[in-house]
Amino acid sequence: MTDTVSFGYQDIDASEKAGRVRAVFSNVAAKYDLMNDAMSGGMHRLWKDRFVRRVKPRAGELILDVAGGTGDIAFRMHASGAAITVSDINPQMLEVGMERARKKGLEGLIWAEENAETLSFPSASFDAYTIAFGIRNVTHVQQALNDAHRVLKRGGRFFCLEFSTTLWPGFSDVYDRYSHTMVPKLGKLLANDEESYRYLIESIRRFPDMATFKGMIDKAGFVQSNVEPMLGGLVAIHSGWKI
Template sequence: MKPQDEQTHFGYKSVARDEKQGLVADVFHSVAAKYDVMNDLMSFGVHRLWKRHTIACSGARQGQTILDLAGGTGDLTSRFSDIVGPEGQVILGDINDSMLKVGREKLRNLGKVGNIEYVQMNAEALPFPDNTFDLITIAFGLRNVTDKSKALASMQRVLKPGGRLLVLEFSKPIYEPLNKAYDFYSFNLLPGMGQLVANDAESYRYLAESIRMHPDQETLKSMMEEVGFEMTSYENLTGGIVALHKGFKF
């Protein structure tokens, strides 16, 4: 057994830190093909509203350079591509090549070409020079990162002065009745839905567990401040089931 400081969590399990990345990769290799369908089913379509709100809060403008980190199947990238136009650039970054392939095919089928680049990358060591991006978004990806503080520091490094980070992630419901209902749904219904649609109950059980192990709203805000983000804030969406955290680099 490895020492405690070399352990991390994979859902509710304790695993070696150097094993988590591969375990998470297996989950997303498994769910990539059905990812969009399951997102609509799991959230009853509300994930589209959460992402639309994130776009509205982004301040994205024509000509900017944007990193959509853990961008998966490209929902945010698609809209950012329209906003930044031919003078701008959007990089869809993801650690998982299966998700990148699904995102690339989906966006190219939508005619999104010319200002989008697809890059496989690890959030903990972003392969870009300092002060590269006007905006970084990471939607429903941070909870899967092994060292979240290291990833946040990497994001802060590659943002331009004046740039902003938006973290859209499942969080802690602020009403106890909602919290109980959410737990029942996550652990009793979601794995069965995953089995029925994606033939994979275990991956969706992990996804539910990973949400519960993710830092709550105030903890994540503090983590962002500790690596240098300023004017940090968060907004609870759908009663805190999801939170949108914001931070700036100055």
Template structure:
């Protein structure tokens, strides 16, 4: 049931899963998805990935290798529940500061509650804003991270241009995202799991399977590794590269502002 991947000009602005929607409509639909799943988002991540998302995120933060300098600043986009931010802060020995930006207030609320419980509120700031119009000055951050969120942005090219703008010279972009499976047998198994099991688990755990149907479909519509790498280059980044994890189920993309 693998769907062909499409690359809309500028991103996925009219793609809501396998359904085409009017330009300007996608953001509201995606917001509604994350309002529905916010409270159980991290539980469902464990279910959907069989716990692998934890290893992928750990690998992302290890690749970032955050500085232990108190002046080191990271912008984590679409990171509402704080999963990446908390990892970065801990990897920096609680020296780095991470600004978590998300367009969804429900996800941010979960993140703020988690930060308080972990006593990380001094290291993490939560901001409700759009990745396509970042409310920050040019050259503000040492790193920009986004994990499993870029595919939900309607205008991906605009978000990448904004990432380039707010990064300092020498700053790094890291994007962790589901991608195109490279192994023939694994892609069939992955399709069966994605389309038949994940929406059912979503229904059982959250009481609503539809958001997870969208999330599964959105993965298949996202540009493959090479196409997305070209988008990163087009945004102005240098030394663009990607690393496949778990046979290409996930890829970590990297670029530098030089």
């Protein structure tokens, strides 16, 4: 049977997804902050601050930030003194991140072009693994979770920030209307790219709900997994430990 996966509301051959996702993020790399502002009304900045507080990076730790090309999470962790490797499948996103780091005067970050499903790092390499708004773009999510578990040391912690489905009555309908109608139009206005923004909204709708994704984290071998919903689950922080 053909291995099919979702790409927005389409079902496509799995072999096509990485290339299509790479094209989307090549298109939006230069406007990444504007994209996140458009999709979240600027609230992504607060969500990322809260996410990093949950990670609690510490001096001397080795942390892998996956799908973190533009540096938003890594920059927030930098002051902790942790040694941070930023990985992303998209070289254009990494270029944006490296340029932003240069302008901010942040040194010591390691930048690596990597596929989250098949990381090149040795097993048991990192104290923590972070991924923010990236896991839903992976072709095989379970495989990426399995590899996250592999590269963590015993006692290592996994943290994922991702959009989900809000459980608040009424708010879900309002956000659906906003995201499906306004965000693509904002993409056209701000980045002259309506279709990439449309995919990003559709990819949220196709991503597993909080309970299902928690089960996938458990299946990868993590223990004491937890879900911290925000805005009723519109966004959630997922976490787990490797023992």
